[in-house]
Amino acid sequence: MKRIIPIAFIGILTAIFAINIQLVQATQNQEPWSKYPDNSAKSFKDADSFYKSLNKKQYVEFENAKLNIQEKTYFKDVNSVLSRADQYGKSRVGGVGYHPKRQVYVFVTVSQEGKMWTAVFDAETGRKSNESRDLTE
Structure with a gap:
């Protein structure tokens, strides 16, 4: 009986280890x-x-903005669009999980005072990227 318990325990540990390996793979x-x-x-x-269908809490252009960009593009080209506002401050995004040909909306607005707000939305889901930000903070 004393030998069965350690053997059963080893068997259970081996099964758990095998399941973890399969999940990782x-x-x-x-x-x-x-x-x-x-x-x-x-x-x-x-x-x-x-843009017209957006909740204004998610993104809104500055009134009398120096620059407004509204563009639908592929995710691989987001930083190219954002670079057009580099004279007001650099803004770049990365995207773990995004296919390079995933369609997204890119918005940039720059106030008269030079404050910049960027937002990237997934075209299919309509969700805002976590990396979009208000650079006025």
Whole structure:
């Protein structure tokens, strides 16, 4: 009886270890953009229409802004769009889980005082990227 308990305990530990290995391998085999796959073949509204439908708590352009950018583009080109406002402050985003050809909306507004606000929204889900920010903070 005393030998059965340690053998059963070792068996249980071995099973748990094997399950953990399988879970790790399963997550490693997923493509890096499995959360936000390519949606380049899908059609979405233009950037101005999307902007008009936004909740103004998520993003709104400054009144009498020096610069306003509203653009629908691929995720791989977001930083190229943001670079057009570099004279007011640099803003760049990264995107773990985003396919390079994922469609997104990029918005940039710069106030008369030079304060910049950027926002990136996923075109399919409408969700704002966590990396979008108000640079006036």
